[in-house]
Amino acid sequence: MTAAAQSVIDGTPAPVGEKPGAVDGPIGHLEVEQFLYREARLADTHELDAWEALWTDDAVYHVPVDDSWDPRTHMSIIFDNRGRIATRIKQLHTGRRHAQRPPSRLVRIVSNIEIVGTEGTDTVVSSVVQVIESRERDTRTWAGRVTHKLRRVDGGLAMAYKKVVLVDSDRPLLSLSFLI
Amino acid sequence: MTAVGEAPERAPGERVRSLVRPDRVHGSLYTDPTIFAQELEHIWYTTWVYVGHVSEIPQPKDYVRKSIGPQQVIMTRDREGEVHLVLNRCAHRGNLVCEAPSGNSGSFRCPYHGWTFSNTGELLGAPFNKGYGGKEGLKELGNLARVPRVAIHRGFVFGSLAEDGPSLAEHLGPAADRLDQLARLSPEGEVELTAGFVQHEVNANWKMLVENETDGYHPQFVHSSIFSISGSSIGDLYSDKSTAVTRALGGGHSENDLSPEFRRLGVPMGWAGTLESKIPDYVASMRETYGPQTGDEIMINGSPHIMIFPNLFVAEIQLFQIQPLAVDRTIQHVTAIQFKGAPDLNRRLVTQCVGSVGPAGMLLADDAEMYERNQRGVAQLQPEWLDLRRGLHRESTDDDGFTIGTATDEISMRSMWKHYLTLMAPQGGAA
Numbered sequence: 001m002t003a004a005a006q007s008v009i010d011g012t013p014a015p016v017g018e019k020p021g022a023v024d025g026p027i028g029h030l031e032v033e034q035f036l037y038r039e040a041r042l043a044d045t046h047e048l049d050a051w052e053a054l055w056t057d058d059a060v061y062h063v064p065v066d067d068s069w070d071p072r073t074h075m076s077i078i079f080d081n082r083g084r085i086a087t088r089i090k091q092l093h094t095g096r097r098h099a100q101r102p103p104s105r106l107v108r109i110v111s112n113i114e115i116v117g118t119e120g121t122d123t124v125v126s127s128v129v130q131v132i133e134s135r136e137r138d139t140r141t142w143a144g145r146v147t148h149k150l151r152r153v154d155g156g157l158a159m160a161y162k163k164v165v166l167v168d169s170d171r172p173l174l175s176l177s178f179l180i
Numbered sequence: 181m182t183a184v185g186e187a188p189e190r191a192p193g194e195r196v197r198s199l200v201r202p203d204r205v206h207g208s209l210y211t212d213p214t215i216f217a218q219e220l221e222h223i224w225y226t227t228w229v230y231v232g233h234v235s236e237i238p239q240p241k242d243y244v245r246k247s248i249g250p251q252q253v254i255m256t257r258d259r260e261g262e263v264h265l266v267l268n269r270c271a272h273r274g275n276l277v278c279e280a281p282s283g284n285s286g287s288f289r290c291p292y293h294g295w296t297f298s299n300t301g302e303l304l305g306a307p308f309n310k311g312y313g314g315k316e317g318l319k320e321l322g323n324l325a326r327v328p329r330v331a332i333h334r335g336f337v338f339g340s341l342a343e344d345g346p347s348l349a350e351h352l353g354p355a356a357d358r359l360d361q362l363a364r365l366s367p368e369g370e371v372e373l374t375a376g377f378v379q380h381e382v383n384a385n386w387k388m389l390v391e392n393e394t395d396g397y398h399p400q401f402v403h404s405s406i407f408s409i410s411g412s413s414i415g416d417l418y419s420d421k422s423t424a425v426t427r428a429l430g431g432g433h434s435e436n437d438l439s440p441e442f443r444r445l446g447v448p449m450g451w452a453g454t455l456e457s458k459i460p461d462y463v464a465s466m467r468e469t470y471g472p473q474t475g476d477e478i479m480i481n482g483s484p485h486i487m488i489f490p491n492l493f494v495a496e497i498q499l500f501q502i503q504p505l506a507v508d509r510t511i512q513h514v515t516a517i518q519f520k521g522a523p524d525l526n527r528r529l530v531t532q533c534v535g536s537v538g539p540a541g542m543l544l545a546d547d548a549e550m551y552e553r554n555q556r557g558v559a560q561l562q563p564e565w566l567d568l569r570r571g572l573h574r575e576s577t578d579d580d581g582f583t584i585g586t587a588t589d590e591i592s593m594r595s596m597w598k599h600y601l602t603l604m605a606p607q608g609g610a611a
Contacts, residue, residue, distance in 0.1 A: 065378050072531075075376045075538070087535075090409040094409060096408075099548065137552055170379070173379065173381060175549065177539075177549075
């Protein structure tokens with residue numbers, strides 16, 4: 001492992017002469033972890049505006065049916081650009097999104113966090129998520145493998161991309177109307 | 181042989197007849213497992229059921245796993261291009277012979293003991309055949325069961341598990357014209373289902389879905405959240421002011437005919453919520469194929485919104501296949517309709533469809549919530565009946581002799597139940 005890669009993972013400053021890939025300094029593991037936990041908490045507690053504010057302007061939010069399909073020509077469970085993320089949040093805010101009335105009670109565990117590379121100025125992070133959702137209908141578990149692309153914006157982190165590949169994505173699924 | 185006290189011939193008849201009235205239906209029709217079992221026998225395993233589309237198996241030897249209600253069906257294409265439907269059950273010990281969701285193979289080999297069947301169902305071989313008296317003995321063994329009747333209209337493949345009955349053309353009636361209307365939206369005259377399916381499950385009886393598909397009364401309420409923020413005009417199509425009509429097409433089929441509104445709008449592709457400037461290649465191909473005038477008419481009139489009983493729902497840009505699994509469990513298989521020769525339009529349709537349908541869809545998750553609450557609601561003892569009378573006093577007959585009502589009238593539900601009775605409780609003469 002190079003020192004630059006090490007610095008990406010644990011946030012130690014990169015040695016002079018090695019560029020870790022981020023514009024305003026490296027994105028370290030601890031910072032990534034804190035970001036993912038925060039995102040998870042905001043989604044669980046339905047802090048919709050704060051959750052929406054985590055996204056960059058060119059955001060893509062993707063929950064595929066089959067991860068090998070091109071989402072531009074094939075069905076997805078969710079394939080939102082930034083505009084559609086805003087629409088989704090606005091819909092929840094109306095109070096008439098019946099599938100979230102009342103909002104699901106949620107607790108999610110984010111784990112197995114790995115910084116797996118960089119794409120341009122984005123840091124690519126892999127993790128797994130397990131969500132317990134309770135509604136009048138039932139209490140159920142959702143689980144998936146998650147990819148985030150994180151970017152430094154105004155000194156903090158923002159997410160440019162989030163993909164959640166559910167373990168049962170191509171099987172019959174009950175409504176998934178919360179923010180996964 | 182007849183004996184005193186023997187069960188009456190087609191058992192469900194009298195009871196079901198007492199539960200379906202012209203202006204109301206009984207709640208137990210949605211909750212009683214006995215009735216569900218009877219529906220499987222008299223509807224799902226009797227009438228024509230939509231199974232799949234030929235574009236899902238374009239090449240010889242292609243196959244895809246499909247369903248007829250809870251029955252697992254493999255839709256195959258043989259070497260000559262003919263489409264077949266076989267049940268996914270080995271003739272030996274009943275194992276599933278096909279595990280992959282789709283693929284290309286001329287045969288299916290059961291993983292349990294290696295019996296091998298052609299993609300038309302014929303037994304090709306069983307290992308260690310001396311145990312069956314050699315090759316000759318194999319002829320005594322069984323094949324994969326074939327769905328006895330398979331018929332195709334405009335690429336839409338239907339199957340009937342009954343040996344005899346009305347033809348597909350008789351079953352579809354005027355619904356066939358709507359599939360033609362749909363196909364004409366392709367510059368090459370063909371629908372393609374190539375975008376893959378999302379499977380959206382609901383804890384509700386299948387008839388809750390069928391009745392909702394052409395219920396023009398609910399959108400203003402169930403979907404008000406999305407209409408209010410997206411500036412969508414869909415809600416207005418289903419209001420007291422709308423010139424759209426709900427039409428019973430017979431055979432349990434019904435439609436929301438929105439074309440009067442689309443014609444009033446008079447804008448090509450207005451029905452799809454897009455503009456011709458955004459899909460210039462498509463619009464040009466349509467005018468080239470059909471001529472400028474007819475091409476524009478097709479693009480103005482738009483796509484049908486039709487429920488073809490019991491399981492095919494075409495909602496303008498998306499197709500749903502309804503699969504009942506239990507009295508309170510139903511799966512909607514949904515995909516974006518794609519038109520051959522229209523790549524620019526197709527991408528827009530995928531994008532729109534993905535936003536609307538499926539477990540996270542901004543429309544369908546709310547419909548699903550209604551289905552599930554409805555299922556829990558009808559389990560309550562009183563008032564026992566569901567009311568179907570909306571618009572009963574203002575039903576009329578159109579020029580073609582079909583019963584019509586306004587966009588929000590419950591014409592389609594009443595006509596579905598009328599047809600339901602003909603299947604579940606046939607009257608007059610011995611069967």
